[in-house]
Amino acid sequence: MSRELRGVLFDLDGTLLDTAPDMHAALTVLLAENDRPPLPFEAVRNHVSHGSQALVQLGFPDVEGARRETLKQRYLEIYARDLCIDTALFPGLGPVLDACEQRGWPLGVVTNKPAWLTEPLLETLGLSPRLAAIVSGDTLPQRKPDPEPMWLAARQTGLPPEQLCYWGDAERDIAAGRAAGMATLVARWGYIDASQNPDTWGADGTLDRPDDFWRWHQAKADPQWLAS
Template sequence: MHPLLDGTRLVAFDLDGTLVDSVPDLAAAVAPALDDLGLPPPGEVRVRDWVGNGSRVLMERALADALGGAPEPARLEAAHARFLVRYGEAPCARTRLYPGVSEALEPLARSGRRLVLVTNKPEAFIAPILRAVGIDHYFALCLGGDSLPRRKPDPLPLLHAAERFDVAPSRCLMVGDSRHDVAAGKAAGFRTLAVPYGYNHGEPVAASRPDAIVESLAELV
């Protein structure tokens, strides 16, 4: 197994951009939410750079792009509400696992390590997506962006997971695709590992200085 796993007892994974490519479904929900307000769709390419801070921030970025400036709070709330409805109708129609994910999760689970999911996506969408892509049975705990008072890059969700399973942070690993994952992991005292293929606002994740980078999660095992 990868050297970063030596001595670990818990591995926390991000979801969007790390385990699954969910942008096609996110973009498909953003488009009608904007259309309801008479605004044009941004397309998948732009949405890919806006993912990672939760659904409200996603819609705030989409509105700011369409309007050319910060949206009024009432307009943002209306757009976010429409997005949640649209996304809830089909959260995993075109969402797919990245190559190497199943190859990593199966042996990690067999190794006896606790696997947890820590995402900024609203909690309600987590279970349907994990079931749809066939990896729901691997995770002992799933935390969304609204599960706790604070979300990544705050370390609270990671510290909560470590405490839940009585594992010292130094024996935990955070695996993600963005600067927020790396920052949360470092702040929590976790080891950090990043993948370069996900969503990091157009920036190379190496700039966040994770402890290691792998091209595929299959390299973990």
């Protein structure tokens, strides 16, 4: 099977969309409801890819068990209410999406975010019609780093995994893509804190900005790599 790339899949939070402003805002409301001071944006940003559980834990480190679960559910209510106030594509991704479409490449999203948040977010931003594949965290029993969501996305695009490239900003993204047989790229603009070292994740490459993809693609588009 040829490894020539013919489509691109993205993680959602921290790779395709900058959701941190709205997720931070929701945590700020939750903290205020519980008479706690807000956390600085930069202290919250790099936890966003780990979801609501991680954000509630960050804001309420002394709360556990049923109380933490109650806080998480309240956080999700607040976030869903103002899901797309300041969320947007990361700078530079619009032209990449346009160029992929001009090539006839299908695009897709594979995220651990639940569908009841993923789908309205993509719809609000006008991205849904542009995506051949949308796999959310509750679409299947398995979630990343399991490869099953990746394989489902490949089937939705109509391409074999070997002809897809997956971009992500978390180690589980790269693990899932690798396990599925896809090329993998680290989105360094994402929610990666200083304790993480993406160079150890085993990705096929790293991108400092979205349009670096074309230089990476050109460098990899040689007969030796395509036949490997």
